[in-house]
Amino acid sequence: MRRRRRDLDFERKRRTVKAYNKRRRKGMGKIQREKKKIRLNLDYLAAAGRWIFKIAVTCLLAFVAVWYFGQGVSTVGDSMNPVLSNGDVVLTNRIIYNASSPKRGDIIVFKPKGNENAHYYIKRIVGLPGETVEIIENRIYIDGEKLEEDYATTEMGDVGIADEKIQLAGDEYFVLGDNRGNSEDSRNADIGNVKREYIYGKAWLVVSPRKHFGLVK
16 A cells, blocks of 8 residues: 555656656747747848948948039030030039149039029139239230140130239139130139139039030040
């Protein structure tokens, strides 16, 4: 009788331990599944974060590229023939003059006298800050010396206010259109010298129409 009772007690203990171990294994399994689920979620979040970062960087670079190199400006008139024609859409490099000063021969985009209501003008720099400019018999003189130009131009005809020496201030540029017989530029009093702050950027690429596509020189 005692033996049978001991066997029953042992069996109950064994079943209790077995049930405990089963519950423990079940609990451990649940914990492992939860940990695995958390790891998967963390991996997903990390991957999503990397993608979001890449997309953000790409968008930022695209914005910078467009803002500083891809601002399109339409050419008005034929004052820059044969380099540019009326209606040509030109991309403007807006960052170049943050690192360097405008140079003689650069084709710049600006608004005359900073007038925000005016359309953008596109002209070539002839005179630099601090220089004197004078036009005599269709020739440009810088500080008394004749300027040699390596780009095609036309006869000027009217020299406007440049019939006398023009002294450029430390932040002013004298600009002309290459088609000088048909150009409103620094020879005209309503445009005059172009201050550095009025320069929008440097014209560098014609993107439209397709037949005119190419670098601006």
